[in-house]
Amino acid sequence: MAKKVALLTTNFFHPKSERIITGGAERYQVDFCRLLRDMGFNVEVWQMGDNWTKEFDGIKIHGVPANKTEYHTFPELNMAFYENAMAFDYSVYFILSLAYPLVHEKSIGISHGVYWDWPGFDTTTGKQEIKQEWLRRMGISLAGPQKLVSVDTNTINYFNATLPSFYNKWEYIPNYVDTDLFCPHEEDLTKDKIRILFPRRMVPVRGINETMRAAEILTEKYPAIEFHFCGRGHDDTIEMLMSQWAKKQERCYYYWKPFEMMPEIYQMADIVLIPSRSTEGTSLAALESMACGKPVVAGMAGGLSDLVLDGYNGYLIKPSVENLVSSIEELIKDSKKRRLMGERGREIAISFNKKRWDERWAKIIADVFR
């Protein structure tokens, strides 16, 4: 009989609505569940929710009414999962802090990147005693699972410097890209235009406000450039405001596209911006742009420095308006550099191929789930 894996996350579905929050972590979850299924496991997912069960991509997702958070951990959800998933053979804690306080015997914890570099984290957890308690709980989260997997080296480095005794538990499996699906287009699709793409959710930590300002400055200065903002807002109002703003600008466009269409969107860009301020792992969007042969202007956050070498396949910047403008200008002015950096990005992306991700994960799963 097939062995059963239970996966715990916080919000795949919005707890109270049908809206799916389709960010990188959610895509990762779908791919990860597919991999487990391909390896012969039965997988079910738990998250916060009002006692419902839904299905997505053939996987059952259970909502449990445990919404309380303390010190950025979810002990109520963790305990509800511990009891609910008792009949399962193995567990995956899809976010590290979900492994506090107690985990099943054979389990894996995953980090999608540091999220405590976000300024809002400091405003809620800034007091010394609160921070200490959060860190104590993180220590317990790391102690439980048999393996800890991180999508970037930044998370591992942070914990090795902070809670060093878990050194041997860590595995680095960076994010991935399907390099057959995301590949360069043979023709130059923009011709006499230069198209700059921001393929991100419209949220401050992703550098949206800095990018909008940079777009205003650069579109005024260079008649050939277009700015494309491609991604969802966190709510309807943000999408309305983005649309209203874009409408007022010259050559600025706001939309989003289904995942299946994204290779084409990247191919039609000349420069891709991933100007995150914080809460980054090894961004899927960055890897996909690189796989499509595009230079990337990335923020110095999380695991973006695992993907972008400053001056080699793009620029790694503190994403201020000024820095964005100057690094984009470098690329606007030099089509050879854009092409060269894009080619190098493609080469780097090949080492992040989805097949490698599958193999690395299969090995760890086989080690722990036996």
Next chain:
Amino acid sequence: MPKLTAMIIVRNEADRYLGRCLESLLTFVDNIIITDDASEDDTPELCLSYPRVKLYRQPRSMFLTDEAKLRRELWHYTLENKPEWILAIDADEFLEESSLKEIPYLLRQRNFKAIGFRLFDCWGSEDFFRVDGLWNPWLRGFSTYLVKYQPELESAWPSLKFHCGRLPLAYRQLIHYESAIRIKHLGWANPANITAKYERAIRQDPANKYMGHEHYESILWPSEKIETSKWREHLSI
């Protein structure tokens, strides 16, 4: 490419937007199933002038007396024509042309069996849409217009005479993908029709069961009280 079938209910549309609507639909759908609700003008002839349209005619009008029945019948006619994906649309609604390239991707993807869109009510002309109060297209959510036919789902409609929805209830409860393609609704675009539409709306819902009194009254607001925003076609991508 999966087959896409549009289904529409029409009544006395010959002098309105039906011709344009069918022309626009036929650029991206495979066939169109139409129920004609006892039109008294040339609507049936207009429908039949398009070879990919299949027309079913009602002898007596039901839209104002039993909309649910009319919808159910159209659904069953559509199923008779072996659909794969079904687009439930009205004769005065247009998917914005600049984004139609997205449609094949939506039909080919496998994660979602229902697709939602935002509806923009053009007001007083085709170039402006209304944004005040409940008219704001950004803030009133997405509605499911496009679904993949699934024989295992029930075809039941709520037993409502009006505002009963375009699709069977089970389809409206599916987890849907929210598309950025906007639907341009021209039902309110012609100022000459607004009063008649208002009167019909309050006749159908005298107790304000479906919409608040203020929303109905806002139909007749003077132009200085109404907020609109200019429609700009998206860049074609």
